[in-house]
Amino acid sequence: MAEDFFDDMDEDSCGSAADGDVDADEYDMLTKVTDTSAAQARKGKDIQGIPWERLNITRESYRLTRLEQYKNYENIPSSGETVDKEYKQIEKSGNYYEFFHNTRSVKPTILHFQLRNLVWTTSKHDVYLMSNYSVMHWSSLSCNLSEVLNFAGHVAPTEKHPGSLLEGFTQTQISTLAVKDNFMVAGGFQGELAFKHLDRKGITFCTRTTYDDNAITNAIEIYDSLSGGINFMASNNDCSMREYDTERFQLLNHFQFPWPVNHTSISPDRRLITVVGDHLDALLVDSQNGKTVATAVGHRDYSFASAWHPDGRVFATGNQDKTCRVWDIRNLAMPVATLKGNLGAVRSIRFSSDGQFMIVAEPADFVHVYNAKSNYTERQEMDFFGEISGVSVSPDDECLYIGIWDRTYASLLQYNKRHSYGYLDSYL
Secondary structure (H helix, E strand, C coil), rough: CHHHHHHHHHCCCCCCCCCCCCCHHHHHEEEEEEEEHHHHHHCCCCCCCHHHHCCCCCHHHHHHHHHHHHCCCCCCCCCHHHHHHHCCCCCCCCCEEEEEEEECCCCCCCCCCCCCCEEEECCCCCEEEEEEEEEEEEECCCCCCEEEEEEEEEEEECCCCCCCCCCEEECCEEEEEEEEEEEEEEECCCEEEEEEECCCCCCCCCEEECCCCCCCCEEEEEEECCCCCCEEEEEEEECCEEEECCCCCEEEEECCCCEEEEEECCCCCCEEEEEEEEECCCCEECCCCEEEEEEEEECCCCEEEEEEEEEEEEEEECCCCCEEEEEECCCCCCCCCCECCCCCCCCCEEEEECCCCEEEEECCEEEEEEEEEHHHCCEEEEEEEEEEEEEECCCCCCCCEEEEECCCCCCEEEEEEECHHHHCCCCC
């Protein structure tokens, strides 16, 4: 019965687990699970509230089954198997963030199995995420969940800007999201972009980046520009990256590439952009003219994640070959580190603002926190069950949030940074 239940959890459909092989009593028992606190977890409660004692399988047994049976999606056949033979995983040795709370009232969702940038934090208490057609805000301080924007119906801009699509959109499927400070940008399956000031009602600006058939918005990044304003860039399946300002909402740059662009990230000095997509290599391009200045070679499949270390010299790429590779722009002949995951592709990467940690999320079940100061030789592993809709670390690095999407255990996991207060012990 438990295996049937968890098989049902793993399906990509959005139906109810009650529609599968789980009987009504068991489904009722499973879905009535409440939130889990750190105190409860320390006493032995599963962090997701899964009642293993009432299922005919242990957590350890199901973990082994999951590792054996999970199928990593690959565009290049056997890319993951090749990596498994060549690289060993870094041993677990760190403990940087500890479980704090699992919020069951928050229901993160995903609409595209390869795109998982749907959870963002703007402070250690404020989290934004996609839940079906809605952008939701969760406050861990007040434990209040509220709707920010609903894309199920008709949305249209409340302000007039040149190039804005005044008629707006109807029933927009959101593929990717970005939130920074007081700005939010959502991207859709048909190339839609919607910009919102979080402290104003309605949408400020919306546009269609392209009307190509293959128009999905794969990633968005919001960042401070060299001129002191706020810009954002969108990566699309039409082989393009587009940059906009948030003052006049004008298209500043439109760079085209030979293959669909799955993710872009800009360096701290705003001079270089990492570009990854449906190709084995990662590109470093000039942010002013879009010309390729360097290439990082080594991945075995297509990449869907990238991020820059705050020092501006190091960047990381995440690939469907199940690795995150860390590169130094001063020597791209080989990566600084090749970090192998457990189950599948690296779908998102985040660096802490102080540069000490790199957070790497697989498509399901595992998030890894690497210690950059140890040259990525120390790793903490966060272990749970369910597809990951997104992972985000707060600007002050104090909180790490993970969105879990599945048909029974959808929730938001919160981990808090561990602190050593040894200096206080000297007074005792």
